[in-house]
Amino acid sequence: MEALQKLPAITDWFPGVERPIVISGPCSAESEEQVLETCMRLKATGKVDMLRAGIWKPRTRPGNFEGIGSIGLKWLQKAKVATGLPTTVEVATAAHVQEALKHGVDVLWIGARTTVNPFSVQEVADALKGVDIPVLIKNPINADLDLWIGAIERIQQAGVTQIGGIHRGFAKYGEKQYRNAPQWQLPIELKRRFPNLPMICDPSHICGNRHMLFEVAQEALDLNFDGVMIESHIDPDNAWSDAKQQVVPERVGEMVNDLVVRNTAPQNGSLSGLSAFRSQIDKYDDEIMALFAQRMEVAQKIGQYKKENNISILQTKRWEEILEKAFSKGRKVGLSDEFIEKYLKAVHQESIDQQNKIMNK
Numbered sequence: 001m002e003a004l005q006k007l008p009a010i011t012d013w014f015p016g017v018e019r020p021i022v023i024s025g026p027c028s029a030e031s032e033e034q035v036l037e038t039c040m041r042l043k044a045t046g047k048v049d050m051l052r053a054g055i056w057k058p059r060t061r062p063g064n065f066e067g068i069g070s071i072g073l074k075w076l077q078k079a080k081v082a083t084g085l086p087t088t089v090e091v092a093t094a095a096h097v098q099e100a101l102k103h104g105v106d107v108l109w110i111g112a113r114t115t116v117n118p119f120s121v122q123e124v125a126d127a128l129k130g131v132d133i134p135v136l137i138k139n140p141i142n143a144d145l146d147l148w149i150g151a152i153e154r155i156q157q158a159g160v161t162q163i164g165g166i167h168r169g170f171a172k173y174g175e176k177q178y179r180n181a182p183q184w185q186l187p188i189e190l191k192r193r194f195p196n197l198p199m200i201c202d203p204s205h206i207c208g209n210r211h212m213l214f215e216v217a218q219e220a221l222d223l224n225f226d227g228v229m230i231e232s233h234i235d236p237d238n239a240w241s242d243a244k245q246q247v248v249p250e251r252v253g254e255m256v257n258d259l260v261v262r263n264t265a266p267q268n269g270s271l272s273g274l275s276a277f278r279s280q281i282d283k284y285d286d287e288i289m290a291l292f293a294q295r296m297e298v299a300q301k302i303g304q305y306k307k308e309n310n311i312s313i314l315q316t317k318r319w320e321e322i323l324e325k326a327f328s329k330g331r332k333v334g335l336s337d338e339f340i341e342k343y344l345k346a347v348h349q350e351s352i353d354q355q356n357k358i359m360n361k
Contacts (some may be wrong), residue, residue, distance in 0.1 A: 004153070004156060005195070006196060007163055009160070009226070010198035010200075010226045010227065011226075012048075013107070013134050014050075014086060017049050019226055020226060020230075021227030021229060022049050022227055022228060023049065023088060023229040024042050024048045024229070024230050024232045024252045025039060025042065025201065025231070026038050026053050026246070027053065027054050027057075027231045027239060027245075028240050028242075029053040029055055029067075029075055030082060030240070032075045032078070034233070035075040035076060035078075035079055036075065036079050036082065038233060039076075039078055039079035039082070039247060040083060041083075041250065041326055042085075042232060042252060043083040043084075046066075046253070047256040049227075050086050050088055050106070051076065051079055051083065051087045052087070052089065052231075053076050053176060054089070054241065055072040055096075056096055056329060058092060058113045068306035075101060077103050083336050086106035086107060087106050088105065088107035088109055088136070089108065090109050090111045092111060093111065093120070093124070093305075094123075097124060101131065101307055102357055107136050107193050108134070110136070110138060110151060111325045112138045112140055112168055115140040116147060118129065118150060120300065121151045121154050121155070121263060125154045125155050125158040128159070129158045131159075132160055133160070134162035134163070135199060136163075136165065138166040138167075138334060139165070139167055139169075139170065139187070140168070141170065141180075142170060142171060143172075143183055145357065149193070152165065152197070157334055158257065164198035164226070165190060165197055165198070165199050165200070167182070167199060167200070167220070168206060168307060169183070169205055169223070170183050176213045178194055178207060179207060182216065182219075184219070187201075187225075195234055199225045200227045201216065201227070201229070203217045203220070203229075203230060204229070204246070205245070206285070208244060208245050209245055210245060213230060213245075213247065224262070228256075230252050231247075231249070234249070248298075298350065299350075300354050302351075304358050306355065307358055307359045313352055313355050323344060326344055
């Protein structure tokens with residue numbers, strides 16, 4: 001854990017590269033011509049720092065294109081020579097690691113479907129022992145921070161000293177806006193625990209479409225991410241995998257050019273103004289905590305009343321009324337339904353826990 005607090009910045013991996021790091025290339029390598037043309041056009045934008053291409057593609061269901069295999073590494077190797085840019089590919093097995101290293105891949109990444117399985121991560125980690133190559137680790141498919149941290153620790157324990165995370169969102173049943181819900185609170189918490197951990201955002205897999213890519217990429221930079229990974233293809237509509245979320249190389253350049261990189265610390269004496277706002281926030285937080293305490297005192301009294309009158313703790317109709325009323329009030333003051341629901345669920349659960357303590361004394 002201590003070693004993870006002293007990780008080098010991602011800009012130290014390749015001298016001369018500045019934040020934000022931009023990784024781009026096709027979701028899947030399909031042909032030598034497709035890989036080379038995509039990479040050459042990305043190079044021509046002057047905005048891309050590293051080339052990517054999917055070589056082995058773990059798909060959710062069988063029957064879909066699962067990658068061209070090792071021959072794609074030869075194409076990516078040619079692209080590296082032609083552009084002078086470093087390369088990165090996803091690996092999921094020891095054999096993948098060996099093949100990637102043999103073909104001069106500069107950075108490896110572990111995909112979401114691998115991160116979710118400690119056995120698979122350990123296999124990759126064992127294959128990396130004695131090889132200090134940079135490794136990026138995507139979040140697991142499900143929203144489990146410990147799994148993500150565990151994968152990072154396994155790679156670090158193999159002796160790898162250049163490690164970063166990739167936030168690609170989380171599978172969420174019923175999600176309609178995103179392919180994978182960003183749930184920003186998880187990467188934010190990961191950065192809180194490991195402030196030096198480089199973090200890349202993958203808007204392509206979060207969005208699952210083209211029209212939201214810039215918005216998500218900008219939000220990531222606003223949250224002090226180190227860079228973005230954006231999928232690109234010379235003919236996105238006819239891509240063999242994930243066609244809807246890929247863009248032409250020139251569009252990658254346009255998006256990166258329009259991204260605003262925020263200062264990581266206040267500049268030009270602006271700290272005093274920021275401190276004043278933070279003081280206001282602290283005061284509001286203190287008031288909210290005091291109100292929470294008062295609310296829970298009432299919840300305890302309700303628990304005592306229910307115990308004395310043999311009434312069940314959960315009253316479903318009452319809960320639905322609370323939600324609807326809160327949604328209506330929240331919208332009037334500019335709060336989203338999603339925030340209101342998360343807040344009330346947390347408060348409601350604490351109220352139930354408080355009542356349980358009373359009921360079961």
